[in-house]
Amino acid sequence: MKKDADNKNPINELQKKRWSPRSFADTEIPKGKIYSMFEAASWAASSRNEQPWRFIYGLKGEGENYKKIIDTLVSWNQKWAKTAPMLVVGVAKLNSDYHNKPNEYAHYDLGQAVAAMSLQAISDGIYVHQMGGFEKDKVRNSFKMSDNYEPMVAIAVGYLGQPEDLPDDMRELEEKPRTRYELNRLIFNGDFKP
Numbered sequence: 593m594k595k596d597a598d599n600k601n602p603i604n605e606l607q608k609k610r611w612s613p614r615s616f617a618d619t620e621i622p623k624g625k626i627y628s629m630f631e632a633a634s635w636a637a638s639s640r641n642e643q644p645w646r647f648i649y650g651l652k653g654e655g656e657n658y659k660k661i662i663d664t665l666v667s668w669n670q671k672w673a674k675t676a677p678m679l680v681v682g683v684a685k686l687n688s689d690y691h692n693k694p695n696e697y698a699h700y701d702l703g704q705a706v707a708a709m710s711l712q713a714i715s716d717g718i719y720v721h722q723m724g725g726f727e728k729d730k731v732r733n734s735f736k737m738s739d740n741y742e743p744m745v746a747i748a749v750g751y752l753g754q755p756e757d758l759p760d761d762m763r764e765l766e767e768k769p770r771t772r773y774e775l776n777r778l779i780f781n782g783d784f785k786p
């Protein structure tokens with residue numbers, strides 16, 4: 593299934609093709625492609641080049657991490673994310689290496705790293721679906737995380753599956769066209785009138 597962006601202005605192919613599926617194929621991701629995703633994330637820009645992103649990942653059928661991560665997801669996300677061969681948690685490092693005070697850009701920078709990861713993934717035909725629906729405290733406990741780190745996002749990763757494999761309500765969402773606000777609601781070349 594294709595859910596390319598219905599863009600009004602030309603955009604690059606990777607942005608056009610990226611979307612967030614809920615049905616994943618039962619296909620392993622080659623290790624090299626996984627490292628390319630994390631490598632791309634590591635080359636994102638960050639305030640003072642502090643790189644305040646950390647990633648915990650788990651592969652289905654390998655070690656404990658996959659199960660630990662799936663246990664942190666809210667049940668609605670568990671229902672579909674369990675089809676993904678890989679789960680990731682994106683973590684922000686909160687205090688700055690520079691002055692050991694809160695780094696106000698930590699979350700912003702983590703988001704940029706995940707965006708870079710998503711585009712690298714789609715360049716290899718791999719799809720990324722971010723989730724806010726998970727329990728941060730479970731992640732903290734499960735991975736013995738200090739207060740200097742904040743789990744911000746869970747991420748399902750894999751190759752595209754079939755919408756028919758999803759429960760009915762999710763299949764509808766999977767098949768629904770993607771929409772965006774008109775640009776004139778978002779950008780201002782004069783007064784800021786949101």
Ligand SMILES: Cc1cc2nc3c(=O)[nH]c(=O)nc-3n(C[C@H](O)[C@H](O)[C@H](O)COP(=O)(O)O)c2cc1C
Binds near residue numbers: 669721722723770
């Ligand atoms: C920070 C963040 C949290 C999200 N949380 C969830 C979630 O808990 N469950 C879910 O199914 N999708 C979640 N999404 C996916 C969004 O719903 C999706 O990105 C949005 O509808 C736009 O669709 P697209 O990514 O296909 O363009 C989340 C996305 C982001 C960036």
